[in-house]
Amino acid sequence: MKxxxxxxxxxxxxxxxxxxxxxxxxRTLKYTGKKPIMxxxxxxxxxxxxxxxxxxxxxxxxxxxxxxxxxxxxxxxLCATERKCLWxxxxxxxxxxxxxxxxxxxxxxxxxxxPNDKRPHNAIKARRGWLKGLVSDxxxxxxxxxxxxxxxx
Numbered sequence: 152m153k154x155x156x157x158x159x160x161x162x163x164x165x166x167x168x169x170x171x172x173x174x175x176x177x178r179t180l181k182y183t184g185k186k187p188i189m190x191x192x193x194x195x196x197x198x199x200x201x202x203x204x205x206x207x208x209x210x211x212x213x214x215x216x217x218x219x220x221x222x223x224x225x226x227x228x229l230c231a232t233e234r235k236c237l238w239x240x241x242x243x244x245x246x247x248x249x250x251x252x253x254x255x256x257x258x259x260x261x262x263x264x265x266p267n268d269k270r271p272h273n274a275i276k277a278r279r280g281w282l283k284g285l286v287s288d289x290x291x292x293x294x295x296x297x298x299x300x301x302x303x304x
Contacts, residue, residue, distance in 0.1 A: 152219070152222065153217050153219045154199070155215065155237075156199050156216050156217075156218055156229055157198050157201045157203075158196065158197040158204060158213075158216045159204055159212060160209070160212040160239065161212065167209060174214060176236055176238055177237075178236060180233070180235075180236075181195075181233050182195055182233070188231065188232055189223075189230070190223060190228070194223075195231050195234035196231075197216050197229055197234060198228045203228060206227065211241055211242050212239050212241055214237075214239040215238050216234050216235060217234070218231035218234055219231065219234075219235070220232030248279075254275050255275060273294055273298070276294075278291065
């Protein structure tokens with residue numbers, strides 16, 4: 152049986168926990184341990200839903216994978232003896248955009264209590280400007296620092 156799933160890799164695309172193997176498109180990685188695979192402990196993990204995989208993300212590299220060999224199923228992830236990387240993409244910008252969108256969803260609540268405080272708006276605007284190359288790292292850091300300052304109305 153083969154199952155397509157999602158896996159987030161570290162930004163250098165190397166396996167964690169002292170393994171260090173590189174995740175490469177088209178390559179199948181195999182669990183080489185002597186003990187049986189075990190959810191959250193031993194084996195190669197992935198999630199059928201991308202949003203579930205995000206919960207375990209050690210970095211910004213999204214991999215579409217195919218699990219095979221022995222496979223066990225958990226609540227929101229799978230564990231297998233084999234995981235083939237079908238493709239991967241650096242999703243840093245997409246994840247920052249998602250964070251901006253998520254922050255915007257809470258703005259009406261913020262504005263209810265702090266109608267004159269535009270710091271959250273400014274921080275979101277700065278991040279989006281940074282993504283487009285219009286805001287420097289220093290300007291982004293200043294917007295972040297301002298957003299964290301105590302608000303005095």
